Amino acid sequence: MADEKLTPRSENYSEWYNQVIQRAELADYAPVRGCMVVRPYGWALWENIQQSLDRRFKETGHVNAAFPMFIPMSFLEKEKEHVEGFSPELAVVTIGGGEVLEEPLVVRPTSETIIGYMYSKWVKSYRDLPILINQWANVVRWEMRTRLFLRTLEFYWQEGHTAHATAAEAEEETLRMLGIYADFAMQDAAIPVIPGRKSATEKFAGAAASYTIEAMMGDTKALQSGTSHFLGQNFAKAFDIQYLDQNNELQYCWTTSWGVSTRMVGAIIMTHGDDQGLVFPPRLAPIQAVIVPIYRNEEEQGKVMPVVEKIRSQLAAFRVKVDDRTEVTPGFKFNDWEMRGVPLRIEIGPKDVEKGTVALARRDKPGREGKAFISQENIVSAVTGLLDEIHISLYNRARDFRDAHMYDPKDYNEFQEVVQNGWAFSWWCGSADCETKIKEETKATTRCIPLDQPGGTGKCIYCGQPATEKTYFARAY
């Protein structure tokens, strides 16, 4: 049950974030530091995210499987960069069944190694390729500083792992999945994202190249919302994933991996939320429309409820909830469901019964502006149309916000200023040195080198050396 006002976003963004998650019952803190309990309402959102992504994976030929959570420590050590990147944040099991284990088991931080091991057993011939497997799983990374959904010790995600005969095929797969993530973000989550390549320092430990979709949150900070990695032959060589080609010659595979996590829930909260609470994108919202019946006595209740039932059954194609609680007032329910981000509210009271109407209120527009009375006969088309409209308006609002905080600073002085409350899109020479200094001096990191380049050349925003690509810089989560 919600109590009174949230901390406004403008006053304290992270406080707002924590409060809205707990009050809307998306998640709660677990008894273990850095761990969260995903509550039913939060999990329902995640399930819708899962379905949207899973459908796209299946459409592109992928199949699901499940690999073990425990990975022999020695597996991690087979890929040098990989183990260096992950060792600081590993959880390791050293005792099992009361006995000290001969070899410690790592709780998977990601599954490239164990899947690589299995692929080496499964792949013999070019005829076995490609392998296109995804798994929905939990993983553990022992983070210092945690935030609900954004960074927890344990999180849920999907990780796709594919093996291919050629580099070109694997690169194509990497970009195909990046495209699927971008499509999902825009079409279902109503989040505008920028697809691009990660810099060498930001890329996945063990990858040849990493790609990302980057989104701007409501406080202008960037959130990496999905990643897709071209792993080259790094893991194929470490795990001996080889096949015989048409010429009977032994070749190493080319592999990829790609993932989206429960962090996406954080992205949705921070992209669309407002001072009233959550605003869920209609295509992912666990409840797309809530019906609030309004009556003062049993007589009115007797007239209102049949209409509520009628409307509910007409809207069977949507995720609809009837809030029939008697212990709280309609006014309370309005605020409660707004806080929980439900895109549409349908009010049905005695006056509506009389006139054959319902009141329809949209979450993305506050107060009277978003409220309209429509005929009961038109309810299905009205809801269908409004949900689409809300999706579009949420997307546009987020895109406009992002564009309003996007800068192309003329020099480094201006750069330092704009990244305090926005992103900079600047030429960068590509040297890790400039990247590090910029980070030290401004806290802004390279977010991605967008696939979509303006063309031409320029001078590095930091050192002035010739640069061939423009890069997004921002403070990030």
Add this chain to the structure above:
RNA sequence: CGGGGCGUGGCUCAGCCCGGCUAGAGCACACGGUUCGGGACCGUGAGGUCGGCGGUUCAAAUCCGCCCGCCCCGACCA
């Protein structure tokens, strides 16, 4: 791991500096009644080893020591 804050009914906190009878408030919860188209109200009630351990004292939520935990801000990260 550094800096800051905090542990008192389910939640938010007061009380602690300056020890003293039975530990308080608001919200939430239960019951009854009046309410109900933008966060209702009245009444009654239930609920607490004051984070843990040890010490000082006639007496500790309060003073002292140690430990544990959480949140926030930084260095690392889906």
